[in-house]
Amino acid sequence: xxxxxxxxxxxxxxxxxxxxxxxxxxxxxxxxxxxxxxxxxxxxxxxxxxxxxxxxxxxxxxxxxxxxxxxxxxxxxxxxxxxxxxxxxxxxxxxxxxxxxxxxxxxxxxxxxxxxxxxxxxxxxxxxxxxxxxxxxxxxxxxxxxxxxxxxxxxxxxxxxxxxxxxxxxxxxxxxxxxxxxxxxxxxxxxxxxxxxxxxxxxxxxxxxxxxxxxxxxxxxxxxxxxxxxxxxxxxxxxxxxxxxxxxxxxxxxxxxxxxxxxxxxxxxxxxxxxxxxxxxxxxxxxxxxxxxxxxxxxxxxxxxxxxxxxxxxxxxxxxxxxxxxxxxxxxxxxxxxxxxxxxxxxxxxxxxxxxxxxxxxxxxxxxxxxxxxxxxxxxxxxxxxxxxxxxxxxxxxxxxxxxxxxxxxxxxxxxxxxxxxxxxxxxxxxxxxxxxxxxxxxxxxxxxxxxxxxxxxxxxxxxx
Amino acid sequence: xxxxxxxxxxxxxxxxxxxxxxxxxxxxxxxxxxxxxxxxxxxxxxxxxxxxxxxxxxxxxxxxxxxxxxxxxxxxxxxxxxxxxxxxxxxxxxxxxxxxxxxxxxxxxxxxxxxxxxxxxxxxxxxxxxxxxxxxxxxxxxxxxxxxxxxxxxxxxxxxxxxxxxxxxxxxxxxxxxxxxxxxxxxxxxxxxxxxxxxxxxxxxxxxxxxxxxxxxxxxxxxxxxxxxxxxxxxxxxxxxxxxxxxxxxxxxxxxxxxxxxxxxxxxxxxxxxxxxxxxxxxxxxxxxxxxxxxxxxxxxxxxxxx
Numbered sequence: 001x002x003x004x005x006x007x008x009x010x011x012x013x014x015x016x017x018x019x020x021x022x023x024x025x026x027x028x029x030x031x032x033x034x035x036x037x038x039x040x041x042x043x044x045x046x047x048x049x050x051x052x053x054x055x056x057x058x059x060x061x062x063x064x065x066x067x068x069x070x071x072x073x074x075x076x077x078x079x080x081x082x083x084x085x086x087x088x089x090x091x092x093x094x095x096x097x098x099x100x101x102x103x104x105x106x107x108x109x110x111x112x113x114x115x116x117x118x119x120x121x122x123x124x125x126x127x128x129x130x131x132x133x134x135x136x137x138x139x140x141x142x143x144x145x146x147x148x149x150x151x152x153x154x155x156x157x158x159x160x161x162x163x164x165x166x167x168x169x170x171x172x173x174x175x176x177x178x179x180x181x182x183x184x185x186x187x188x189x190x191x192x193x194x195x196x197x198x199x200x201x202x203x204x205x206x207x208x209x210x211x212x213x214x215x216x217x218x219x220x221x222x223x224x225x226x227x228x229x230x231x232x233x234x235x236x237x238x239x240x241x242x243x244x245x246x247x248x249x250x251x252x253x254x255x256x257x258x259x260x261x262x263x264x265x266x267x268x269x270x271x272x273x274x275x276x277x278x279x280x281x282x283x284x285x286x287x288x289x290x291x292x293x294x295x296x297x298x299x300x301x302x303x304x305x306x307x308x309x310x311x312x313x314x315x316x317x318x319x320x321x322x323x324x325x326x327x328x329x330x331x332x333x334x335x336x337x338x339x340x341x342x343x344x345x346x347x348x349x350x351x352x353x354x355x356x357x358x359x360x361x362x363x364x365x366x367x368x369x370x371x372x373x374x375x376x377x378x379x380x381x382x383x384x385x386x387x388x389x390x391x392x393x394x395x396x397x398x399x400x401x402x403x404x405x406x407x408x409x410x411x412x413x414x415x416x417x418x419x420x421x422x423x424x425x426x427x428x429x430x431x432x433x434x435x436x437x438x439x440x441x442x443x444x445x446x447x448x449x450x451x452x453x454x455x456x457x458x459x460x461x462x463x464x465x
Numbered sequence: 466x467x468x469x470x471x472x473x474x475x476x477x478x479x480x481x482x483x484x485x486x487x488x489x490x491x492x493x494x495x496x497x498x499x500x501x502x503x504x505x506x507x508x509x510x511x512x513x514x515x516x517x518x519x520x521x522x523x524x525x526x527x528x529x530x531x532x533x534x535x536x537x538x539x540x541x542x543x544x545x546x547x548x549x550x551x552x553x554x555x556x557x558x559x560x561x562x563x564x565x566x567x568x569x570x571x572x573x574x575x576x577x578x579x580x581x582x583x584x585x586x587x588x589x590x591x592x593x594x595x596x597x598x599x600x601x602x603x604x605x606x607x608x609x610x611x612x613x614x615x616x617x618x619x620x621x622x623x624x625x626x627x628x629x630x631x632x633x634x635x636x637x638x639x640x641x642x643x644x645x646x647x648x649x650x651x652x653x654x655x656x657x658x659x660x661x662x663x664x665x666x667x668x669x670x671x672x673x674x675x676x677x678x679x680x681x682x683x684x685x686x687x688x689x690x691x692x693x694x695x696x697x698x699x700x701x702x703x704x705x706x707x708x709x710x711x712x713x714x715x716x717x718x719x720x721x722x723x724x725x726x727x728x729x730x731x732x733x734x735x736x737x738x739x740x741x742x743x744x745x746x747x748x749x750x751x752x753x754x755x756x757x758x759x760x761x762x763x764x765x766x767x768x769x770x771x772x
Contacts, residue, residue, distance in 0.1 A: 026480050029487040036491050040498050047501040055508065078582065079538055079566050082573025087685045090652035094676035094683075104513065112513045121514055130508055147511045 019189035024182050031174035038170030043159040050155030051130065054099055058132030061100055062148040065091060066134035069105060069146060073138050081105075081113045081144075101129055101151040107144045128152040239425035240447050246423055247355030254354075257312035260305050268305065272298040314361050322357040323347055323384075326364055330382055333368045340379045341368075348386035356444055359420050360384070360393055367395040367440050370413045375399025375438060389446060391426075396439040401432045417442070535743045538566035539574020539587025541687030542656060543732045545711040546607055546765050547587055553759055554750045563747060568686045571656060575601055579737050584744045586735040590656040596735075604734040606751045607707070608766040611660040611728040613719040614694050614704035618644065624719045626665050632701060633671045635680050640699060648681040649693050649702035657703040660728040664721070691716075705730075710764030731768060 068087060072080040084105045092103055102124065105113045129149040136144040272295060279291035309315060316325045323345050330343040352360070364382065371380055377399035384393050414430065417440075421428045426444035537547060544565060551563040565587075569577060574586030575596050592603050613624055620642045624632075631637035638646050651658055653676060662669040675681050684690045687708065694700050694716050701719070709716050721728065734740075734748055750756050757767035 026483060029480065029484050033487045033490060036494050040494055044498055044501045076567050076569060079569045079573070079577060082538070082577045082582075083569040083686075085572055086570045086652055086654060089654065090676075090683065090685070093653055094679075104511065106511070106513060110512050125514055131511055133509065133511065147513075 019192075020182050020186040023185040024178070027178045027181055031178040034174045034177055035167070035170040038173055039163060039167035042166040043163040046162050047155060047159045050158065051152070054130050054150040054152065054155065055132060057099060058130060058148040058150045059134065061091075061103065062132050062134035062146045065103055065105070065148070066136045066146040069136045069144065070138060073136065073143050081107060084113055099150045099154055101127065101149045104147040104149070105144060106147065108142055110145070113144070124149065128156065236425070239423075242423045243353070243355050243425065243447060246359070247353060250355050250358045253312040254315070254318060257309040257315060258318070260312070261309045261315065265302065265305050265309070268298050268302050272302065314358065317354075317357050317361060322352055322360060325361055326382070326384055329361070329364060329368070333372070333380075337372045339372065339377060341382060342379060343382035343384075345382070345384040346386065348391070349388045350386070350446070352386055352391060353447060356391060356424060356446075359424055359444065360391065360442075363393060363417050363420060363442055364395065366413050366417050371395070371397045371399065371438075374402065377437065391444045391446065392442070393444075394439060394441045396437065398437040401434055401436040401438050403434065404430045404432050414440075533562060533743075535561070535563045535585070535747055536566065536583040537563065537585045537587055537734075538569050538577050538583045539585075539735075540571040540589035540656065540732075541568030542589035542609065542705050542708070542730065543587035544568060544687065545705075545708045546609070546732065546760060546763055549711060549763055550751050550756055550759060551747070553755070554747055557750070557755075558746075561743075561746075568688060575735050578735055581737065584736070584741060585747070588733050588735055589730050590659065591731075592733070592735060600738050602736045602738055602740065604736070604740070604748050605731050605769045606734060606748070606767070607732040607760050608729050608768050609705045609707040609732060609764070611657045611703060611730055612706045612709075613721060614702055614709060614716045615719055616694060616696075616698050616700040617715055617717050618698045619701065619717055619719070620644075621719055622717070623722045626667075626721070626723050629665065629721065630667055630671050633668070633675055633681075635675070635678075644699045646701060647697050647699045648675070649690060649697070649700055650675060650681045650683045651690065651703060652683055652685050655703070656730050657705065657728075660730040661703055661721075664724045664726055664728050707764040729766075732765070733769075 065088065069080070069084060072083055072087075076083065088103045088105055092100070102120075107113060127149075129151055131147055131149050133145050133147045135142050136146065275291045275295045275298060279288050279295060282288045282291060314325065316328065319325075320328065326345045327343060330341040330345075333339070334341040368380065368382075371377060375397045377397035379398060381396045382394070383396075386392070414428075418428050421442055421444065424444050426442060429441045430438065431441075432438035537551070544567075548565045551565050555561050555563055566583070571586075571588035571590045574583070574588055575592065577583045578586035579599055579601065586601075588603075589609075592601055597603075613629065615621070620640055628637065632646055633648055633650075640646055650672060653672075658668070658672060676683070682693075684693055684702075687705070690702050690704060691708065691712075691714065694702055694704065695714065704716070706718060708714070709718065734744075734751075736744055739745075740748060751760070752767075752769055760767045
């Protein structure tokens, strides 16, 4: 435990806030220096200037007395030395400033002309005196000199007084200089700490708010995700329903077509044969004409049935299957239009639902019809593949091409293809440009499961029968 | 758990450089303070403060070399009378040669006599015991009245003691006619001031204060006082009545009223031991009836052995 060995002063210092300690550690030497500078500058200046003044006073006094001595020497050569005592004595007592300690007149040998006895050598040596001298010349002859001693006692006393005053002032200023920043730093640190604490609290609150917000966003996102999934499922369900409806429709059309073909067509064919026999064997001309007219009416009806059957559903799908139907249609198209068709139709990995089969067949019909009408290509390439997940059909020509943004609106038959594809939940992409040919790609999803309701009961959507 | 990075603690980062700079500056300041306080620039020191050389201090005094010449020097108060006496002495004795030098003061006269530079010293104050102890022989020969002399323009003729103190103390600065008072002081210890102080003790205090305050000019010789009194309107100073009468000076003497006696001082000859024959002859003349008559005629009172 540090507290057991730490002196009380250090322990007290440790209680000072860190910023205040930091400031204090740097302000303390400056404060000490301030005390020294403020406390000593004025006394030192006073001493130096006072000494200069003393020196000047000593020189002036010496010069003044030397001038008087010169007059005495001129008046009384030889005896002048005996008259200096009273003048110098009076000057010492009254006529010089308080700092002048003594005036000593010496002859040309430097011997003091002390008429009252020996000079106080010991006192003069011990006293804090400053000396200045002025020579006494009569003509070119140096007859003596005047030495003036000034005492430093007064200026030392003044300097000590200034030291006391300015030392006190320096201590006060240093205390202010040291204390004010220290207190300010302490107060600032307390405020900073308070601010930091408030920031910490704000941050905690913000974090809590953030967590709550994230939770809300997560919940909302989950809700949206679930809604989206539900919508996706509904959309998928609707698509499958539409696909199923399309399959049912296709199945129904094919059924009707088959019925027309098998029953009505067979019956009409039989009727035609009978009418043909009636016309050939009848001797009655009128009957023969009626039979012939009936025969033409039957042919027209058969032709009408054939077109209806053709419109109701491509019977070839039922006859040869999707792959062969696509190949034959490509071959028939090439033969009919003279445009070479290179096709590659792969066997599906899994059986293709009947609705999608019809859609693929009709899309190919529509696409090649468009090619024949608008593209004027030199060749066409058809590609069909049906792996497990998707069914892809593409038709590419090297014809004149068109602007895809205007193609659907200008009646290129693309609107019907898109409608058919979207009903099955697929995608249609068209890549074309002027003189750049055209590539049409259709991608249809395979249904993911059985559709509840009527579609399940129909069962034809999956097996295509 | 990873150890956190060590952050330098503010309180541990002691400002060593700052302390070093402060200590260096403080030492410089202390050196400057010591230089200033101890006065290392005290300047030149006179050689006479050195211990005296073996055999004592050499003297610069050159003793007189003309044994036939009687030389006298000393107080300026003695000069007018002594010069008159010397002239009378030489007039009655062809071949006798007497020189009375300019004033060097009573103390100077004593010391010049002791140094052998003059034969006879002239003093206008009592000889001190230390001077007597050095073998000074004193021969009083006259007494002279000390008066307040003034420039002829001064209207007053009598001064009361209070007026004297007021004039010298600066309380009264104008004469009755409105002209300015210009007091002329002699130096401290002057025999004339001392004579006045003996009858008017407060005079010492007043003059001391005037010295300290530098209120009035100070003159160091009788001749300077005489010339200043003659040339300065409104001037007032202590002077010898005998000097005024002996020289017929046009100065106004203001009588000091209200004191028991008139200020006066005795004039004396001093010699280093018994006077030499020539000096003794001169002193004998001074003390003779002729000398005393001359002394009295010049305004002095003869004193001494012949009186």
